[in-house]
Amino acid sequence: MKLTHVKPIGLGSVMLAVLRREISLAMRQKGEVLTPLVFFAVVASLFPLGVGPESALLLRMAPGVLWVSALLAAMLSLQRLFASDYADGSLEQMVLSPAPLQLLVAAKALSHFLLSGVPLVLMAPVLGLQFGLDASSLGILMLTLLLGTPTLSLIGSIGAALTLGVRGAGVLLSLLILPLYIPVLIFGAGAVEAYTSDLGVHGHLSLLAALLVLSLFFAPFATTAALKISLE
Amino acid sequence: MKTNSIHWFKYAAPQNFYFLAGKMWPWFAALAALLMVVGLWISFFVAPVDAQQGQGYRIIFVHVPSSQMSMFIYLVMAAWAGVGLAFNTRLSGMMAAALAPTGALFAFLSLLTGSLWGKPMWGTWWVWDARLTSTLILLFLYLGFLALQSSIDDPRRADKACAVLALVGVVNVPIIYFSVNWWNTLHQGASVSLTRAPSMAAPMLWGMLIMVLAFWMYAIAAALARVRNIILERERHTDWVKNAVE
Numbered sequence: 214m215k216l217t218h219v220k221p222i223g224l225g226s227v228m229l230a231v232l233r234r235e236i237s238l239a240m241r242q243k244g245e246v247l248t249p250l251v252f253f254a255v256v257a258s259l260f261p262l263g264v265g266p267e268s269a270l271l272l273r274m275a276p277g278v279l280w281v282s283a284l285l286a287a288m289l290s291l292q293r294l295f296a297s298d299y300a301d302g303s304l305e306q307m308v309l310s311p312a313p314l315q316l317l318v319a320a321k322a323l324s325h326f327l328l329s330g331v332p333l334v335l336m337a338p339v340l341g342l343q344f345g346l347d348a349s350s351l352g353i354l355m356l357t358l359l360l361g362t363p364t365l366s367l368i369g370s371i372g373a374a375l376t377l378g379v380r381g382a383g384v385l386l387s388l389l390i391l392p393l394y395i396p397v398l399i400f401g402a403g404a405v406e407a408y409t410s411d412l413g414v415h416g417h418l419s420l421l422a423a424l425l426v427l428s429l430f431f432a433p434f435a436t437t438a439a440l441k442i443s444l445e
Numbered sequence: 446m447k448t449n450s451i452h453w454f455k456y457a458a459p460q461n462f463y464f465l466a467g468k469m470w471p472w473f474a475a476l477a478a479l480l481m482v483v484g485l486w487i488s489f490f491v492a493p494v495d496a497q498q499g500q501g502y503r504i505i506f507v508h509v510p511s512s513q514m515s516m517f518i519y520l521v522m523a524a525w526a527g528v529g530l531a532f533n534t535r536l537s538g539m540m541a542a543a544l545a546p547t548g549a550l551f552a553f554l555s556l557l558t559g560s561l562w563g564k565p566m567w568g569t570w571w572v573w574d575a576r577l578t579s580t581l582i583l584l585f586l587y588l589g590f591l592a593l594q595s596s597i598d599d600p601r602r603a604d605k606a607c608a609v610l611a612l613v614g615v616v617n618v619p620i621i622y623f624s625v626n627w628w629n630t631l632h633q634g635a636s637v638s639l640t641r642a643p644s645m646a647a648p649m650l651w652g653m654l655i656m657v658l659a660f661w662m663y664a665i666a667a668a669l670a671r672v673r674n675i676i677l678e679r680e681r682h683t684d685w686v687k688n689a690v691e
Contacts, residue, residue, distance in 0.1 A: 371613055375606050380596045388592050389610060392585040393617050396624035403628060424620070435613050438530070442605040 227312040228320040235324035253286035257340045275344035276405035283333045287365045290329045294373040315433040322370045330362030353408045360421040361401040367432035368393050374439035457534050459676045460685050466669040473666035480659035487652035501565045508558040510660040511551045518548035523615035526608035538604025543672035547664050549587035575629040579622045586614045
């Protein structure tokens, strides 16, 4: 059979196929989706135990604490993003496939967002209640997480690709990625804080969206380069 | 058209660069030592005592050059990383690897001298000032680079992975810098402003300029000396290294 007879695959269907695969894999091992969520809840609950139950203080700390906990929880599941595909060889098949690797990588980052970011967004208001945030602040918190966690997944995919098959990948990944997460943290937590102190949040939200657009454009290229280096 | 007879790419080969660097680094080291002596002499004995800060201000003669170098070396490192990825040259990755420890050292020195200066001037070792915070983050970026370098055994792969990381970092540095700046102004009015530039006495300025030059020379000498070691280590299987070591 000549290669020219192979029907070209639509890019949308490639992305859908990757997404469907990731989600069905995750559904077969629900623990891997749930563990970061439990981690999120535990870390966020540790802070009041550490600083005391004073409600004014907790309310003041809430945006930062919730954002830092969410960021750490999103990072926990990053290692797995390419590791299992690397171990069983399917990652090499993805690199060899005719579909652009950038697209496959973006789809994987999107699946990471759906499987770790979205549950965090849904979980955040429950934890926010523990800190005494009111309903509208909780809404802003969810909005910032919704805008911020895809950026975390995209930047994180670069780190996951760089540390593929490397000694001590987990700790190394956090050392590489956490400094790059700082702008997202600043604007995410800053938006909630600005809202609770009656300042406008549009600037923060626009900047979060800008970071998302930037990372959506650049991160897949960097991840692809890193994956190719790791697979050499 | 007559072509230039100098073979610029000759020194892209680690073997040739090893000997070139060997000839160059003692000169840079000697210049660094000379300028350092002159700069320190000016900064301790010639520059007048500051009207407001007393003798304590003299730490800026070390602080300012090291802060500048910590930022500049990251740019140079990223440039080498980019060259390495684009042209697939071995030497570029080695240069980036040789620059990283010096850059990290300067970032650390900048934080250390900053906090030593801050204690008598601001009454505190540390403030979450935008510049301090972004220098701290820069140090973290350097440490991440070094950690990634040391955890990959294959040096070629380590170089390329670190090159991607350095390029990602250099795109992020301005974003981080501005977000930290904004974060700082949102949270608190800066208690002490570093930005107001008082008019400096001429000897102070000269002392600072000479110290900046001295740090440049030191950074070049250290990077060249370190890259020689890296070349020897990586090319240890080759004949020329065996001959060169003997």
